Amino acid sequence: xxxxxxxxxxxxxxxxxxRFKTRIVFVLFICSIITVSMLFYFMLIFDDKKLANNIINTxxxxxxxxxxxxxxxxxxxxxxYEKKVKLKLVQMLENEHNDDGDDDVNENxxxxxxESLKSDSQRMDSSNSTALNLESKELxxxxxxxxxxxxxxxxxxxxxxxxxxIIEALQHxxxxxxxxxxxxxxxxxxxxxxxxxxxxxxxxxxxxxxxxDDIYAGADRHNGEIVAFHLSRILNQRYAPIVAxxxxxxxxxxxxxxxxxxxxxxxxxxxxxxxxxxxxxxxCYYCNEYELLCPDETTGTLEGAIILMLPxxxxxxxxxxxxxxxxxxxxxxxxxxxxxxxxxxLKSNSLRPRVLDxxxxxxxxxxxxxxxxHHFEVFKDVSNSALLLIDNGKSFxxxxxxxxxxIFPLLQCCVIRNQTYQHLRRFxxxxxxxxxxxxAIIKQLxxxxxxxxxLTEHHLQALxxxxxxIMATIELCFETxxxxxxxxx
Ligand SMILES: *[C@@H]1O[C@H](CO)[C@@H](O)[C@H](O)[C@H]1NC(C)=O
Ligand SMILES: *[C@@H]1O[C@H](CO)[C@@H](O)[C@H](O)[C@H]1NC(C)=O
Ligand SMILES: *[C@@H]1O[C@H](CO)[C@@H](O)[C@H](O)[C@H]1NC(C)=O
Ligand SMILES: *[C@@H]1O[C@H](CO)[C@@H](O)[C@H](O)[C@H]1NC(C)=O
Ligand SMILES: *[C@@H]1O[C@H](CO)[C@@H](O)[C@H](O)[C@H]1NC(C)=O
Ligand SMILES: *[C@@H]1O[C@H](CO)[C@@H](O)[C@H](O)[C@H]1NC(C)=O
Numbered sequence: 001x002x003x004x005x006x007x008x009x010x011x012x013x014x015x016x017x018x019r020f021k022t023r024i025v026f027v028l029f030i031c032s033i034i035t036v037s038m039l040f041y042f043m044l045i046f047d048d049k050k051l052a053n054n055i056i057n058t059x060x061x062x063x064x065x066x067x068x069x070x071x072x073x074x075x076x077x078x079x080x081y082e083k084k085v086k087l088k089l090v091q092m093l094e095n096e097h098n099d100d101g102d103d104d105v106n107e108n109x110x111x112x113x114x115e116s117l118k119s120d121s122q123r124m125d126s127s128n129s130t131a132l133n134l135e136s137k138e139l140x141x142x143x144x145x146x147x148x149x150x151x152x153x154x155x156x157x158x159x160x161x162x163x164x165x166i167i168e169a170l171q172h173x174x175x176x177x178x179x180x181x182x183x184x185x186x187x188x189x190x191x192x193x194x195x196x197x198x199x200x201x202x203x204x205x206x207x208x209x210x211x212x213d214d215i216y217a218g219a220d221r222h223n224g225e226i227v228a229f230h231l232s233r234i235l236n237q238r239y240a241p242i243v244a245x246x247x248x249x250x251x252x253x254x255x256x257x258x259x260x261x262x263x264x265x266x267x268x269x270x271x272x273x274x275x276x277x278x279x280x281x282x283x284c285y286y287c288n289e290y291e292l293l294c295p296d297e298t299t300g301t302l303e304g305a306i307i308l309m310l311p312x313x314x315x316x317x318x319x320x321x322x323x324x325x326x327x328x329x330x331x332x333x334x335x336x337x338x339x340x341x342x343x344x345x346l347k348s349n350s351l352r353p354r355v356l357d358x359x360x361x362x363x364x365x366x367x368x369x370x371x372x373x374h375h376f377e378v379f380k381d382v383s384n385s386a387l388l389l390i391d392n393g394k395s396f397x398x399x400x401x402x403x404x405x406x407i408f409p410l411l412q413c414c415v416i417r418n419q420t421y422q423h424l425r426r427f428x429x430x431x432x433x434x435x436x437x438x439x440a441i442i443k444q445l446x447x448x449x450x451x452x453x454x455l456t457e458h459h460l461q462a463l464x465x466x467x468x469x470i471m472a473t474i475e476l477c478f479e480t481x482x483x484x485x486x487x488x489x
Contacts, residue, residue, distance in 0.1 A: 082404045089472035110436040120163045139195030142169045147311040153386040154238050170244040170306045179259040180283035187282040203304040211398045215371040220393025222305035223454040228392035230445050240389035245451040246306040250278040250295045315380040324374045342413040357387040362409040367466050368395035399458040414477035418487040428471045438463040
């Protein structure tokens, strides 16, 4: 652009040698105006394309929804948010029937959407194969389909008709090797299935209604892992690895094919009936010989979640989550106290493009009650990788508690993908008896599962309640900012 200006100057110079100084000052002035306005123009264009572009607006100093009003009540930031959101929800429920959505259109859309989810994940023909006797060759084909599905922003595609075969293969294919899995802090098994596919097995540790004393304490829940996978499909956040329920006979399916390191942790126990129970403790941070995992006394089986490993060519990168907890009772993280915290995230070049992903993930985690996403994982060296929903076991703990801190990215940034918003609202205010509440859809997708009930009724209702809280949060954002500011494309 500058060379262009220079050319103009030269041409004008040649034509008019007189009043040279005034002319050049004038031309320089015009050129600088053109340069500056072009610069602005390009900045606007590029900004439009960037995610979360116009979020940094320092004149918008109070980025938190209605914080100042409640400050003098000495509430914590979290309590303040919670109070605001609950008040908003009450208001929304009072005016429930002036929603602008077209109910019939919505009903039709949901009908098709749920049918498609169902037909993909459940085998429709009632062919009855409890023990899958698939050839290794056929299994290889099934596993390779799952591998080919993986992209920067999907683990399974929107239409996934082979999903039911993959789930069935995970549930019933022969285990050809079992090993310890040293990743993570908890006892898991690394299984190799017929056809060469690797999978993780997370065994059941708790009953469905067991509640730990803290939001992030305790062991993973296999049922949470299974439901979370299906919920990720419902929410169109198809970034969770494929998970299925599996019942494994330890003596027949694990011990005979165990690696030496796994075998070394077997400590057979005698039952009252003088039967041998094949208990083991595995290898992991919390694993030790005093905390044995024992199969069911009568059946000799373990129930758990079996998780398909992602293709090995996709390396994972683990990064610190900006809304990470301190994991200390008396120490609050900065984001828990600073109502402008989102600004600091937006100022970081590496985090800014992920803000909408943090919000999507926060919504998912709030619904399942996962307060433990201290790191997020993305595909390494893959541009525009989604935040993968890996490790969803710390979920469905306390159905009567909704952990507001999980939804802080939404509360503090007040931005959300328009697509996410439009999708969520379809499920949120359908009447309780509807077939299309989250709880009803989960039931439709999973009530035939061998481990159903995977969730108690109480947990199912919590899903619907939490979704309404999310909608109230978004509504609060609309109230504070323009809709066009909150909803991003
Ligand atoms: C920043 O926010 C203020 C107040 O909401 C608004 O008036 C102004 O237009 C915004 N500026 C930009 C550049 O978005
Ligand atoms: C809030 O805390 C301050 C100082 O800790 C105290 O003086 C004030 O009385 C408290 N206000 C209320 C409403 O509790
Ligand atoms: C499946 O097979 C089992 C035993 O072979 C039988 O008891 C059961 O009724 C069958 N179920 C269906 C739906 O055909
Ligand atoms: C349990 O089995 C062992 C050997 O298998 C036998 O020696 C023992 O007497 C049995 N005990 C009872 C209570 O049946
Ligand atoms: C739906 O269920 C929730 C929670 O169970 C309850 O608070 C609400 O009043 C119900 N709404 C309707 C329309 O029945
Ligand atoms: C959001 O999406 C809806 C439906 O596709 C569209 O009508 C609306 O204009 C969009 N809003 C924004 C702010 O992009």
